[in-house]
Amino acid sequence: MAWIVLVASGVLEAVWATALGKSDGFSRLVPSIVFLIAVVLSMVGLAFAMRTLPTGTSYAVWVGIGAALTVGYGMVTGEEPASLVRILLICAIVACVVGLELSH
Template identity: 70%
Template structure:
């Protein structure tokens, strides 16, 4: 259960990071509200997962999922440049997250 919550929390990290970028310095109400809600849920899920999983592993997986999805979303929407090198590096992050899960 902790792993599922941790994965969902990582996805929510990507949501809040993207919403923060769209909030224009927390001045736009809807992106700011999405940022706040996703941040609270993401942090709460991370805290829940850390009750059963090691802190270092939990944090690395949470950040890895959030960062990878945030970059992938940016490339998909065109707000980030896309290159083979960037795709390979993000794939490496995902591989490391999977590796941490397999080792635990």
């Protein structure tokens, strides 16, 4: 259960990071509200997962999922440059996250 919550929290990290970027310094209402809701839910989920999973592993997985999804979203929408090297590096982050999950 902790792993499922941790992965969901990582997804929410990508949501809040993207919403933060789109909030234009909290001057746009909808992205600002999405940011606030997603950041609270993401932190609550991370805290829940850390009750049973090691802190370092939890944090690394949470950040890895959030970072990979945030950059991936940026590439898909054209907001970030996409290149073979960047895609391979994101795949490496995902592989490391999976490795941490499998090694626990």
